[in-house]
Amino acid sequence: MLQALRDKSSGWIATVILGLLTIPFAFFGMEQYLFQRTETFAAKIETPPAWWSDAPDWWVVRKAFWSKDEITADQFRSAFEDERQRRRQQDGENFDAREFESIDNKRKILEQLVDQRVMRLASERDGFVVGNAQVIDAIQSIPAFQVDGKFSEQRYRLALASLAPPKTPTQFDQEVRDSLKQSFVASRLQESAFVTPSEGQRLLRMLNEKRDVSYVALPAPTPDTAPVTPAEIASWYKTHPNDFRAPEMVTLEYVEINAATLPPPVAPDERALQARYEQEKARFVEPEQRLTAHILVKVDAGADAAAQKAAEAKARDLLAKAKAPGADFAALARQNSDDAGSKDGGGDLGWVAKNGQMVKPFEDAVFTTAPGTISGPVKSEFGWHIIQVRELKAGREMPFEQARPELERMLVETDRERAYNDLTGALVDQALKTPSSMKQVADVAKLQVQRVGPISRNQAQGVLANQAVLRAAFSEDAKTRRNVSDPIEVAPNHSVMIRVVDHTPERVRPLAELGPQIVAAVRADRTRKAAEAQAEAIVARLKKGETLAAVAGEKQLTVETAAAVQRGAPSPDPAVSEAYFQVDAPAAGKVSPGKAQLPNGQMVVFEVTKVIAGQDSDMPAEIRAAFLGQLAPRLGDQDALSVSKDQRKRMKVTIAEDRL
Incomplete structure (x- = not known):
């Protein structure tokens, strides 16, 4: 019998059948063995190649030819925390941490990241290249890498x-190159966008439109107190899972x-102070100073040529008067100077040092004017100056004893910083x-290990x-490896080292602990x-021809009227004012009813009685x-968004919501 089976399985038909069975295992079964890996992406974007734009979304084709980019969970979390900081600074005390942590907000931030990556992939696919010169210009223009407005290589490396x-x-x-790639198309669209005069005129008229309205604020709704059944609780829990998510938590050990x-460093000895004094002698030099007064003829930098010439002519006339035998410079300054700060003191500016406190043209002129003489006119951003230098105080080295307190402070700081670095x-x-x-790490320096959490x-x-x-504490590496971190600087010469002891991922809280909360949500x-429903019923009556005054009188409510209401008007609320402009303009002799909700849940029913067409001249020219x-x-931003949406339709985007 075994020989018969062997004979039947060795023919060409059996070979064909075996080959057909091998194909699906090769493409689908082997994938599980050859490509097993732990996925960490929050979103994955895949796009077909430019030379095969309609390539089918088959696994083997996608693996072989499609380009891929991933947004890791850590990258999402970093962007999420940056946005949290921005929103917290923007909203201040009104920042709603719970609303910010909502899954809808997380999706919104992730979608922005996906759109950016989509545009970068599209740029790479279509052959856009960012040159080295563009990258260098972008980096050197970042203020954090500049000193006195100029790029500093040292500051750049320290900041990184x-x-x-x-x-x-x-x-x-x-990173900068990738950022330029993903913003390339959007920036070009923004720069090339334009508005025609007729488009601008139509938009201005629409924005300046006003409406006459009558409205009634309905009484605050009576809170619902009816029983909530277990079935309603279960249904609400099932349909609103994101309302009941417990945030990701960690328990930390840390040392500061x-x-x-x-411990305070040992007081520096005399030899150390003397040595430091010799090293820092250039620092302990009192600069040359000059006792100075001036007369200012003020003229704005943007003044026309005639005004500039008139001011210069006045300054030259004052210079001639100041240099005349027996002239009283202080009296001239009191009568003619436009510098309110020094005018009453006869133009006196006190001792001026060459330290940049004065504008450069003025300072340069002071230190090229001989003591006991008058010079000018000198032009600065404030106008024309006539300068008198009365005395000179030569620069001198600060003696050791006078410099001792500063030297002691410098040495103590140096010793303290050295001790901090050695300890770290x-x-x-x-x-x-x-x-x-x-x-064991803390015992090296006899530091106290502190524990906090879960938080x-x-x-x-x-x-x-x-x-x-926070970025380090909630990073994937810290949560999985549970190792002591490197020192994390929180301020100069102040850092912490942390270790994640326990981690609880974000989760949906169980129904058992949410009963009262769900009951309150259902009743709300x-x-x-x-x-x-009450407001909608009144709107329906108004649409059938009843007047708002009649309905309000029936319900003993007061009708308020507002004429020429503009968009975003604060009364009774900007959201209500905006609703006025969402309804159609009323036909002649008719009204356009609608409803809106106040922040406290109270409903407003209104009717638009008149539309006043806007005029672009209503807005000041500037x-x-x-x-x-x-x-x-x-x-241009809208054009870029449209392009991004179009490009996204051509790509495969996979979202891992459980990793947000």
């Missing part, structure tokens, strides 16, 4: 090294290294030896609320729907010009 985690110039260059709390280095060395033990990002306080610390929803100037870039 202080990031958490630190970055090399090569890494940062690539602060130079200010280290010892802690890092121990962390490399025992990466999973914060206690979410919003609950961190003190040094742990620092954004660099009932109350809101009842108020909306404001109109500024508005139209800002409009073109906004239209």
